[in-house]
Amino acid sequence: MKKQIQKFISSTVDYHNFKGALQIASELNCGIEISRFGKLKDIENLFDFTKKEYLCALKDFDGDVTLHGFFSNLNVAAKDPLIREVSEKRYYQSLELACEFGAKTVVFHTCFNNLLKHHEYRQMYFQRNIEFFHEFIPYFEKEGITVTLENVHEPDWELIRSIVGAINSPFFKATIDIGHCNLHSDYPVSEWIKNYGIMLHHMHFHNNFKDEDAHDSLLSGSIDIEPIIQTLKSIELYPQITFEIFQKDALFESVKYFDEVCEKLQYGRSA
Numbered sequence: 001m002k003k004q005i006q007k008f009i010s011s012t013v014d015y016h017n018f019k020g021a022l023q024i025a026s027e028l029n030c031g032i033e034i035s036r037f038g039k040l041k042d043i044e045n046l047f048d049f050t051k052k053e054y055l056c057a058l059k060d061f062d063g064d065v066t067l068h069g070f071f072s073n074l075n076v077a078a079k080d081p082l083i084r085e086v087s088e089k090r091y092y093q094s095l096e097l098a099c100e101f102g103a104k105t106v107v108f109h110t111c112f113n114n115l116l117k118h119h120e121y122r123q124m125y126f127q128r129n130i131e132f133f134h135e136f137i138p139y140f141e142k143e144g145i146t147v148t149l150e151n152v153h154e155p156d157w158e159l160i161r162s163i164v165g166a167i168n169s170p171f172f173k174a175t176i177d178i179g180h181c182n183l184h185s186d187y188p189v190s191e192w193i194k195n196y197g198i199m200l201h202h203m204h205f206h207n208n209f210k211d212e213d214a215h216d217s218l219l220s221g222s223i224d225i226e227p228i229i230q231t232l233k234s235i236e237l238y239p240q241i242t243f244e245i246f247q248k249d250a251l252f253e254s255v256k257y258f259d260e261v262c263e264k265l266q267y268g269r270s271a
Contacts, residue, residue, distance in 0.1 A: 005268040007258075008033045008066055008242040010204075012215075013251050019057045024248065028255050031064035033107075033242045037097060040072055047093065051100060058101060066202070066240065067103040069094035075111040077128035091136065098145050105146050105202055105240060107175050110160060114153040114184060122159065129163045133172065141171045148202045150175035153184050157195045164199050173201030177244070179208050179215060182223050189223070190231040200237055204244040205258065217250035218243075218257050226261050233267040 008031040014020035016039065025032045037043075038050035058065070070090035078084050091108065098106045112125060133147075140147050149160045149172075160174050174196045178189045185192070193200060207221025208214040218225050232238070241258070245251040262268060 002266075002269045003238045005238060005262065006031065006064065006240045007255070008064070008240060009251060009255075010035045010068070010242055010244040010246075012036055012244070012246050013248055015246070018054055022057055022061050024251070025063055026061065028252070029063075030243070030255070031066065032061065033066040033068055033244070034097070034101060034103070035068035035244075037067075037070070051097065054097075055100060065101050065103045066105040066107065066242065067094060067098045067101060069106050069108040071109040071111065074109075076132045077111070077125045088132070092139075095139055095143075095145075098140075099143055103145065105148060106140070107148050107150050107202060107204075109150055109152050110154065110163075112152070112154055112159060114155055126159060126162060130166050133163065133167050137167055137169050137172050141169060144171070146171045146173055146201055148173045148175040150177050150180075150202075150204065151185075151192075152177070152180050154180075155185050156187055157192050161196060161199060174199045175202040175204065176200060176239075177204040177206075178223055178228065179204065179206040179213060179221075179244070182208055182210055182221070183213060189228045193228070193231045193237065194235065197235070198237070200239050202240045202242065204242050205254070206244045215244055215246045217245060217247075218254040220250065225258070226265070229258075229261050229265055229267050233265055238268055 009025050010033045011018055011021040012035050013024055022032055074087040074090055075083055076087045094106055164172055164174055176192050181189050181192055206215040207218050207223045208216055209222050243251055243254055245254055
């Protein structure tokens with residue numbers, strides 16, 4: 001029996017209109033990935049109010065929920081202790097939101113700066129992430145929620161794979177963002193998939209022409225989608241798929257195209 005593919009759309013498809021995004025998700029028979037929770041400039045004062053608004057909107061939504069954790073200007077590995085303090089607060093707020101919203105996956109960026117090439121920076125970054133996630137992940141384990149680390153500026157999989165491997169928890173995995181791979185890595189997405197293997201839990205699908213993080217249709221960019229799905233099939237991986245596409249028409253054509261490729265390759269069955 002073919003395994004079911006869990007599909008989600010990003011709530012950014014209808015920017016700051018969460019109810020509209022939920023409606024689109026229902027039309028596409030997808031779950032919702034809650035991203036950019038509220039307006040960041042208001043988050044400190046309106047956190048509880050915004051949470052109640054989202055909970056109210058979710059009451060009538062039948063699909064599954066994932067959450068993109070806070071990421072803007074954050075860095076849990078920062079040298080400045082005040083930046084670390086704010087970053088950790090936002091990460092724990094992400095845990096709170098996941099519990100409230102019934103999300104079983106939370107995606108975090110590493111916030112790694114690939115412009116800093118020296119070995120000492122990479123080692124420091126690795127060590128501080130280990131220290132943080134060693135304390136952080138047990139809270140998710142208790143709730144049965146999986147945390148994933150998403151590549152953004154990383155040139156390869158080594159940093160994320162090393163952090164996930166060092167923590168060694170069934171509730172700590174990896175997310176591959178194929179658009180970010182296209183922008184910042186010389187390796188094809190298929191190589192990322194093979195190197196993560198069973199660590200891979202979640203993927204973000206969108207496309208670009210290697211010039212900007214366009215979050216465009218799967219049919220508008222230089223990423224060839226078919227080899228990615230073929231690789232997933234060949235090593236029998238079925239990660240959650242979030243279409244992180246910001247324009248509604250582009251999203252609809254992308255989900256349709258994704259389903260067609262999966263059917264052609266006989267990869268899983270759509271949720």
